[in-house]
Amino acid sequence: MGSLLNKSRPPVFCPGCSHDRITQTLDRAFMNMGLRGEEIVIVTDIGCSGLFDTFFNTHAFHGLHGRALTYATGLKMAQPDLHVIVTMGDGGLGIGGAHVLSACRRNLDLTLLILNNFNFGMTGGQFSATTPSTAQVGSGFLNRLELPFDVCKIAASAGAAYVRRCSGFAKNLSEEIENAVRFDGFSILDIWGICPGRYTKRNRLTPQVIEESLAKMPPIKSPVPENQREEYGRHYRNLASEQKQVSPPKKITVQFDPIEQKRMDVVILGSAGQRIITAGEILCLAGLTAGFQTTQKNEYNITVLRGHSITEVILSPQAIGYTGIERPDVVLALSQEGVDRRKRLFDSLDNSALILQAPGVSIPSCKGKILQLNFKSQKIKSTDWALAAVIVLAKMNRVIHLEMLKSALKYKFRDNLLESSLDLVKRVCVHP
Amino acid sequence: MEGNEAMAWGAVASGCRFFAGYPITPATTIFNTMLKLLPPLGGICLQGEDEIASIGYCLGASMGGLKAMTATSGPGISLYSEHISFAIGSEIPIVIVDVQRLGPSTGSATRGADGDIQFLRWGNSGGLPVIVLAPVDVRDCYLLTIKAFNLAEEFRCPVLIASNKEIAMTRESVDMDAVDLPKIIERTPPPSGKPFIPFEASLENQIPFFLPIGGDVIVRQTSSTHGADGYITTDFDEIARVQDRLKTKLTSKVKRFSYCESYLEKDSDTLLLTYGITGRAARDVYQMCKSSGSPISLLILKTLWPVPEVLIKEKAVNVRRVVVVEMNLGQYVREIERILPNKIIDFLGQMDGRLISPNQIKKALSHG
Numbered sequence: 137m138g139s140l141l142n143k144s145r146p147p148v149f150c151p152g153c154s155h156d157r158i159t160q161t162l163d164r165a166f167m168n169m170g171l172r173g174e175e176i177v178i179v180t181d182i183g184c185s186g187l188f189d190t191f192f193n194t195h196a197f198h199g200l201h202g203r204a205l206t207y208a209t210g211l212k213m214a215q216p217d218l219h220v221i222v223t224m225g226d227g228g229l230g231i232g233g234a235h236v237l238s239a240c241r242r243n244l245d246l247t248l249l250i251l252n253n254f255n256f257g258m259t260g261g262q263f264s265a266t267t268p269s270t271a272q273v274g275s276g277f278l279n280r281l282e283l284p285f286d287v288c289k290i291a292a293s294a295g296a297a298y299v300r301r302c303s304g305f306a307k308n309l310s311e312e313i314e315n316a317v318r319f320d321g322f323s324i325l326d327i328w329g330i331c332p333g334r335y336t337k338r339n340r341l342t343p344q345v346i347e348e349s350l351a352k353m354p355p356i357k358s359p360v361p362e363n364q365r366e367e368y369g370r371h372y373r374n375l376a377s378e379q380k381q382v383s384p385p386k387k388i389t390v391q392f393d394p395i396e397q398k399r400m401d402v403v404i405l406g407s408a409g410q411r412i413i414t415a416g417e418i419l420c421l422a423g424l425t426a427g428f429q430t431t432q433k434n435e436y437n438i439t440v441l442r443g444h445s446i447t448e449v450i451l452s453p454q455a456i457g458y459t460g461i462e463r464p465d466v467v468l469a470l471s472q473e474g475v476d477r478r479k480r481l482f483d484s485l486d487n488s489a490l491i492l493q494a495p496g497v498s499i500p501s502c503k504g505k506i507l508q509l510n511f512k513s514q515k516i517k518s519t520d521w522a523l524a525a526v527i528v529l530a531k532m533n534r535v536i537h538l539e540m541l542k543s544a545l546k547y548k549f550r551d552n553l554l555e556s557s558l559d560l561v562k563r564v565c566v567h568p
Numbered sequence: 569m570e571g572n573e574a575m576a577w578g579a580v581a582s583g584c585r586f587f588a589g590y591p592i593t594p595a596t597t598i599f600n601t602m603l604k605l606l607p608p609l610g611g612i613c614l615q616g617e618d619e620i621a622s623i624g625y626c627l628g629a630s631m632g633g634l635k636a637m638t639a640t641s642g643p644g645i646s647l648y649s650e651h652i653s654f655a656i657g658s659e660i661p662i663v664i665v666d667v668q669r670l671g672p673s674t675g676s677a678t679r680g681a682d683g684d685i686q687f688l689r690w691g692n693s694g695g696l697p698v699i700v701l702a703p704v705d706v707r708d709c710y711l712l713t714i715k716a717f718n719l720a721e722e723f724r725c726p727v728l729i730a731s732n733k734e735i736a737m738t739r740e741s742v743d744m745d746a747v748d749l750p751k752i753i754e755r756t757p758p759p760s761g762k763p764f765i766p767f768e769a770s771l772e773n774q775i776p777f778f779l780p781i782g783g784d785v786i787v788r789q790t791s792s793t794h795g796a797d798g799y800i801t802t803d804f805d806e807i808a809r810v811q812d813r814l815k816t817k818l819t820s821k822v823k824r825f826s827y828c829e830s831y832l833e834k835d836s837d838t839l840l841l842t843y844g845i846t847g848r849a850a851r852d853v854y855q856m857c858k859s860s861g862s863p864i865s866l867l868i869l870k871t872l873w874p875v876p877e878v879l880i881k882e883k884a885v886n887v888r889r890v891v892v893v894e895m896n897l898g899q900y901v902r903e904i905e906r907i908l909p910n911k912i913i914d915f916l917g918q919m920d921g922r923l924i925s926p927n928q929i930k931k932a933l934s935h936g
Contacts, residue, residue, distance in 0.1 A: 145799070174784055177781050177782065189790075190799060190800070194786065195781045195786055195788070196781075196786075196787075196788040196790070197628065197789045197790075198789065198790040198791060199624070199627070199654060199789075199790075199791045200791055203621075203650075206616070206623075206625055206627075206628065207625075207627055207628035207631075208628060209614075209624075209625050209628060210586070210588070210624065210626060210628025210630070211631065211782065213586070213614070213628075213629060213632075214612070214629040214633055214634045214782070215633070215780070215782030217782070218632075234617050234618055235624075237617070238616075238617040372612070375607075376607035376608070376612075379604075379607040379608045380608060381608040381609070382604045382608070384577075385577070385744070387744075417739070420739070420741065424741055428741075429741050430739075430741045431739065432738065432739040433734075433737070433738045435678070456740070456848070457848045457849060457850075457852035457855075457926070458848050458925060458926050459845075459848060460923045460925055462925060462927075
C-alpha cells in the first residue's frame, strides 16, 4: 500500500516542529496497516494540529476548536466501518475538555492523537492545559498560577479503555499509532512534542528532555484493565435492535353527537399526584369521540408528587385559534395549591360557569354555580379525584356525556386500569 | 399530540435517521420522542454532553450521509452559534429546532416567547442568510419539519424552526389524514464519470453535489474559508464567489419557499401580520372582524428568513396600514418597516410569558 500523503500539499510546519515527524509517521502507520484513503477520515480542529487533514489523501473533516471529537462521534455512528482519526493539540484538549471526557466514558472506536506541545503555537505561545507552571510563555505570569493536567490520568479515570503517552520522537511511534488505531474502542495517544516557533524559544525542551520527563511520569497500563468493555457503536446497535417500534399516534373515530356544538373551556386545578393531566387528556379524548377539536396545556412544578398541577382543556367544534383560556366554562377545583396558583381566574367567571369544588378546598368568591363534591363520603381516593370530577361532569351532561367518557377511557386504558376506571364511573355519584 | 412530538414524527417521515440533543425545557420531548422512534428504525439518537456537542454530532453524522436534526431552546441555541456558522459556510444539511422560551438568558423555562427571531437570523459569524420557518400549530410542526428537511437537503444549508413553548408543549388533536405531504427530497450525488470536487456548484442551481464522508470517493469538509476543492483559499476572487453563492443560493429562491397563510379582504385597509403561536389569536381576530362587518386582512408568515419580501409586498399592496404582532418587544417589525416604507406600520408586542390574546390584538387594530 502506497503513501497517503497529499503530494500537492506538503506539510508546512516551522523548521524543527515535531508535527512534521508525526505527519510522516502517521502515514507510515497507515501504510503498515494497509489502509486506503477511503477507509480513513482525519478529523481536526484549530491550531497547527488542525492542518493534518490537508496533508493526507483521506476523507477529511476540519472544524472548530476543541470540537473534533463531536464530529468524529457523528461520523463514526453514521459510518461504523470508517477509521476515524482525530488530531488535537493541547489547546483543543483544554477547550474541548467536556468532549474528551465523554468520549472516554463512551468508548466509541475513535483514535485521538493529542499533539501535545505545551502551548498555543498558532496564536503566539499562550499557555494551555498542559503548560508547566514554570514555563515562560505568551500569557505573562498567568501560567504560574495554574497547574497543568496529565490527560492520561484524567482519561483513565474518565473511563478511557486505551491510554498511552509517548514522545513524538520515539523510534516506535508508528507502532504506537498503529496500536491505538487498531484498538477496538476509544484510544488516546498523548504525543509529546516540541514547538520551536514558540515554546522552545524561551524554554529548554529537547527530544532527550522529553524522553527523561516521560520516564519520570507515573506508568499507565494500557489497555486500561478496569475500563475494558464493549465498543460503544456495536453496543448501541445491539441495544437499539432490541427496541420495539412505536405505534403511530392514536386515531380517534367520531362515534357520538356532542351535547352542544360550541367551544368549551375547562380548567382543572389540582396537585401533582392527582393525575390531573391524565384527566385532562381523557376529557380531550372524550371530546374527540364526538367530533370536537381539542387542545390541552399543562402547568406543573419541576418536582414530582409535590406542588400544583394544572391543565387547561379546550373542546371546540371549529378549529381552535387562541389557546389561552380567559373565561372558563368549567373549573374543577381539586386542591388548594392549584386554586391558589390561579386565583385571578375566578374573577373572570360569569354566571353560567360551573365550579366543582373538592372537599377541603376553599375558593375565592366568584360568580357561577358551585357544586360541592362529596368524594370523601364516597370513599374516593384523592389520586382519583380528577377522574372522578370528570365523571361527575359527564353524569351532569356538562361538556361531555357518559358514552363519550367511557369511550375515552377505552382509548386511554387497558386491562386492570380500564376496569378500575369503569368501576369508578359506576361508583361516583353527583349528589350522594 | 403536542407540537414537539409532531416534529419528531415529521422528522422521521422526512427520512431523518440521526438526532442528538441535550435536555432542555421546553424542547426535551423532541429528544424523548426521537429516542423512541429512531433506534427501532436503525437510526441513531444521542444525548450530547452539551449543546455544542449535540449539534457537532449532527454535523458529523450529516456529512456521514444521514439526515440529521437537533433541538434546543434559547440557552442552547446560543451555544449552537459556532456550529450554525459552520453549517452555513460549509453547506452541511441540518434541521435545527429552537423551541423558544422567555428570555433573556435562562429566563423562564416554561413560558413561551418569540424572542429569538432576529437571533436565529443573525446569530452566526459572517452574517450569511439562513432559512427560518415558524409553525403556528401542531399540524405545522409536522408539516414544516418535513419542509425544513427538504430545504436543508436541497439547498445544503441549516434550516431553523422557530417553535415556541406554547406550540411545542400544547397537545392538540390533528387530522393527520388531511395533511398533504410533500415529496421527500434527497441529497443529489454528482453525475458519474467526472472527478468529484466537493464544493463545485453550477451557475444555475448554485448547490454543490453531495457525497458522504466514508464512501468510495474521498470527501473533504472544512470550516475554513475554502474554494471548490475544499482546501483553504486565500484567493480573494474565489472567496468572493463562494460567499456570494452562499448568499444567493437562498435569497434568489425564496419565492419557492415563501410559506404563509393569508386571508385577504378587499374592503380592508388594514393588514394584520404575525407568525408563530400568535397566528392563532390572529385567526380568531380575523373571524371576529369579518363577522362584525369590518373585515381586516391577515397574513401569517411561516417563512421568516430570508424575508419573503415579494410575498409581503404583494399581500400588503392594497392596504394603508400594517399591524405587526409578535411575542417580543419588536423584532420582525423592523423588516416590515424596511420593506414597506410607504405604509403605516403599527406594532403590538408582549414579552411576559403570556400569549397575546385576540382582545389585545383587536384593541391594537382599533387604535389606528
